[in-house]
Amino acid sequence: MKKNQNIVIMDDNRFDSILRTKLEDYHHPVIDHTAISVLHQQQAVTTESSWYSRYRTEVLIGAGIVLFLLMYFLGYTLLNQTVRLTDQQTKTLDDQSAELAALRKEVSRLQLLTTDTVWIIKSQQQDEQITLELRKRISFLEESNRELMALIASSRAFQPRLAGEESMPLTSISEFSVSPNFIMNDDIDQPAIPNQTLSSTHEKSLSAKSIRALEKHYSHGVGIKIGPTADIFLSQYSLGNGQLSISGGILADFILSPALGLETGIKYSERFYAIDDEIALSGSTLPGIDEQLGNLQSAEVDYRLLEIPINLKYRHPLSLNDHWIASIGYSCLVYLNEDFEYTYEFDSPSTNPTSIVSTVTNNEAKVYPGTINLSLGMSHVLKNKKIIEGSLFYNHGIGTQGLEKTRAQYFGLRGTYWFTVK
Amino acid sequence: MEYYSYAMGICLRYSRSAEEAVEILNDGFIKIFSKLSMYSKGLSFKGWLRKVMINSAIDYFRRNERHYHSLDISHVQNESLSENALDKLSAEEIISCIQRLPPSYRMVFNLYAIEGYHHEEIANQLNITVGTSKSNLAIARNKLKRMIMGEREEESKHSHHG
Numbered sequence: 210m211k212k213n214q215n216i217v218i219m220d221d222n223r224f225d226s227i228l229r230t231k232l233e234d235y236h237h238p239v240i241d242h243t244a245i246s247v248l249h250q251q252q253a254v255t256t257e258s259s260w261y262s263r264y265r266t267e268v269l270i271g272a273g274i275v276l277f278l279l280m281y282f283l284g285y286t287l288l289n290q291t292v293r294l295t296d297q298q299t300k301t302l303d304d305q306s307a308e309l310a311a312l313r314k315e316v317s318r319l320q321l322l323t324t325d326t327v328w329i330i331k332s333q334q335q336d337e338q339i340t341l342e343l344r345k346r347i348s349f350l351e352e353s354n355r356e357l358m359a360l361i362a363s364s365r366a367f368q369p370r371l372a373g374e375e376s377m378p379l380t381s382i383s384e385f386s387v388s389p390n391f392i393m394n395d396d397i398d399q400p401a402i403p404n405q406t407l408s409s410t411h412e413k414s415l416s417a418k419s420i421r422a423l424e425k426h427y428s429h430g431v432g433i434k435i436g437p438t439a440d441i442f443l444s445q446y447s448l449g450n451g452q453l454s455i456s457g458g459i460l461a462d463f464i465l466s467p468a469l470g471l472e473t474g475i476k477y478s479e480r481f482y483a484i485d486d487e488i489a490l491s492g493s494t495l496p497g498i499d500e501q502l503g504n505l506q507s508a509e510v511d512y513r514l515l516e517i518p519i520n521l522k523y524r525h526p527l528s529l530n531d532h533w534i535a536s537i538g539y540s541c542l543v544y545l546n547e548d549f550e551y552t553y554e555f556d557s558p559s560t561n562p563t564s565i566v567s568t569v570t571n572n573e574a575k576v577y578p579g580t581i582n583l584s585l586g587m588s589h590v591l592k593n594k595k596i597i598e599g600s601l602f603y604n605h606g607i608g609t610q611g612l613e614k615t616r617a618q619y620f621g622l623r624g625t626y627w628f629t630v631k
Numbered sequence: 632m633e634y635y636s637y638a639m640g641i642c643l644r645y646s647r648s649a650e651e652a653v654e655i656l657n658d659g660f661i662k663i664f665s666k667l668s669m670y671s672k673g674l675s676f677k678g679w680l681r682k683v684m685i686n687s688a689i690d691y692f693r694r695n696e697r698h699y700h701s702l703d704i705s706h707v708q709n710e711s712l713s714e715n716a717l718d719k720l721s722a723e724e725i726i727s728c729i730q731r732l733p734p735s736y737r738m739v740f741n742l743y744a745i746e747g748y749h750h751e752e753i754a755n756q757l758n759i760t761v762g763t764s765k766s767n768l769a770i771a772r773n774k775l776k777r778m779i780m781g782e783r784e785e786e787s788k789h790s791h792h793g
Contacts, residue, residue, distance in 0.1 A: 224712065224717070225745075227718070229747075232640075232644060232725060235640040235726070236633070236639075236640050237636045240632060240635065241649070244653040244657070572758070
């Protein structure tokens with residue numbers, strides 16, 4: 210405490226102490242009866258609150274677990290059905306191939322038989338009849354085998370889990386392979402071209418239409434792929450200049466048909482930009498600006514947010530392993546936190562003009578309308594049967610976002626590594 | 632009614648208006664009624680009531696005040712105020728000045744200067760840094776001193792004209 214003529218100047222502790230003494234035991238003299246009746250009403254509502262509102266968190270967790278188990282069971286059942294179907298097809302292929310080999314042997318045997326002179330006419334007629342029947346059966350079996358092989362090959366491309374130990378090894382498929390020319394009747398007495406497989410060059414030579422037909426033929430129900438995703442993108446805001454940002458998350462792709470899929474998931478990102486323009490600063494609704502601190506010079510805005518996209522994807526086959534992908538959709542944006550850093554020019558009478566920095570944080574999560582999404586890219590099935598997907602994307606903000614009400618656009622590159630669930 | 636007016640006195644300090652104070656007060660009383668079993672009979676009921684009302688004010692702040700302010704105040708000058716000026720002010724006038732503070736400054740000032748919390752406790756309760764708590768307190772004090780000086784000047788002008 211300092212004495213200045215007759216006035217006593219206080220230090221901070223004394224100031225606090227005087228206020229504490231005056232306020233510590235303060236009783237407000239006015240009783241607001243309306244406020245008391247509101248309190249009674251609130252009490253009544255609290256007492257009557259439903260069991261659901263009291264156990265809301267527990268109920269939500271329980272519902273989530275039940276939903277997860279249900280989806281898991283559904284996925285497991287569908288996967289088992291697919292595996293069973295492929296096993297059945299493989300067994301049929303086995304049986305038909307054995308029959309085919311036996312028939313070829315029989316045809317060869319018949320052609321090597323020496324005919325008896327007495328029965329020459331009758332025998333020739335019989336042999337021709339038998340050979341014709343055998344050739345018909347061989348043609349049918351070869352055609353059937355080729356279809357089965359194509360189905361099994363496509364199942365391996367689109368159902369990687371089937372390539373496990375339980376299913377037939379790849380090499381065994383080649384044993385049943387045939388040349389398209391082999392079914393010609395004239396060549397039936399020639400030895401079969403051995404081990405001609407549905408090679409990769411053969412796969413590549415398939416037209417988009419044929420691949421789509423194979424995919425369509427094989428598709429059973431809704432397929433599911435899940436995988437991690439990462440984006441790198443440039444942001445553009447109506448109030449200022451954005452910077453390069455990244456986001457990461459997990460996506461699920463529900464394959465509704467060979468051509469269409471529905472992609473959804475959740476991604477986390479941090480985005481930031483700066484506002485330097487005076488007009489933008491004065492025209493914005495930046496929160497917590499304190500003009501008593503001086504003239505606002507610039508503002509930096511940082512967001513932490515979750516993005517929940519839902520995109521409709523169109524897949525166009527280039528080969529069994531490669532597809533063009535185009536998508537259109539919508540993303541909902543949940544802003545978890547916003548940081549604003551303001552730089553003021555503080556004009557103190559005792560010192561030169563200097564900068565003063567103020568920060569304002571908004572920790573209240575808020576959902577914004579989000580963005581319309583467009584993307585174009587490619588996917589490729591890797592040797593380990595996982596799928597890698599890359600695309601260019603453009604997201605256009607709907608309405609304004611953030612407390613400062615800015616409009617935003619994002620342009621960038623996305624990569625996703627897909628695991629097939631079913 | 633004694634407890635009601637005491638609780639209202641606390642809530643007024645933590646709010647910008649009587650309406651806001653009533654909201655905090657009602658929240659506090661709901662908590663008291665629903666958790667009365669947690670009150671230990673040996674302790675002062677008034678102390679417990681005070682604690683509940685302060686917590687209710689902190690909850691209200693967290694729920695409704697979106698912006699936590701923090702400032703680098705190394706350049707801000709300290710205001711000086713005479714003790715005589717403060718002595719003449721009534722509790723109502725001081726509360727009125729406190730109510731005019733921005734919410735984050737008001738909250739830190741109340742918790743530190745009136746309730747005697749430490750900066751670490753305040754930082755923990757309001758989810759801010761200790762530095763922010765200290766700077767908010769310093770600004771709150773400065774603003775309050777300026778307001779009180781303003782009040783005194785107004786009063787002396789009126790008395791001269793009178």
